[in-house]
């Protein structure tokens with residue numbers, strides 16, 4: 001079940017306290033849609049301190065003037081998180097949004113397809129930003145490999161963003177064939193890219209980078225990226 005909580009106009013301590021109380025009473029099946037008047041950083045830091053390993057937090061809408069996030073309870077409480085587990089779960093979330101968008105698009109459901117596509121686009125931009133501004137630089141520092149896998153991954157991100165842009169344009173113009181064409185190529189690229197990361201890059205990072213938990217916290221609290229000004233724009 002999805003519950004809404006509007007915290008626009010509250011101070012960070014007030015908003016944190018209200019959110020913590022509501023989250024404490026949610027089950028794994030519930031999702032909280034949180035609306036804020038800022039990018040959420042002032043709430044997320046104490047929230048991580050109180051509930052680390054128990055929740056997922058993803059942007060749905062990026063302001064100004066308001067920001068929206070989806071807060072869900074993790075199925076199992078994790079005392080520590082790894083790069084592979086955290087970013088792998090995020091791949092899975094974006095894949096799910098993409099499938100929902102395709103289903104709505106095949107049914108010519110404009111509203112449904114647009115909603116899923118917007119969330120997918122925001123999710124992908126955030127994922128790329130977490131990798132490119134937090135994870136890849138840390139990986140490069142730890143391994144000294146600046147021209148290796150991270151360079152290839154960055155290039156593939158640009159290709160995927162290009163296809164997301166094409167699909168967005170086709171969707172805006174109601175050209176369903178264009179949506180499906182860009183979507184099919186994007187799906188193939190995404191699969192190949194994610195396999196490389198999940199089977200090679202993330203395990204390598206988890207093995208060589210010491211305490212990944214700190215890095216995962218930094219990725220999760222990265223300010224939401226506005227797709228119109230994010231990476232590749």
Ligand SMILES: [Fe+2]
Pocket residue numbers: 128131153157193197
């Ligand atoms: Fe990536």
Ligand SMILES: [Fe+2]
Pocket residue numbers: 087091127131194197
């Ligand atoms: Fe990734």
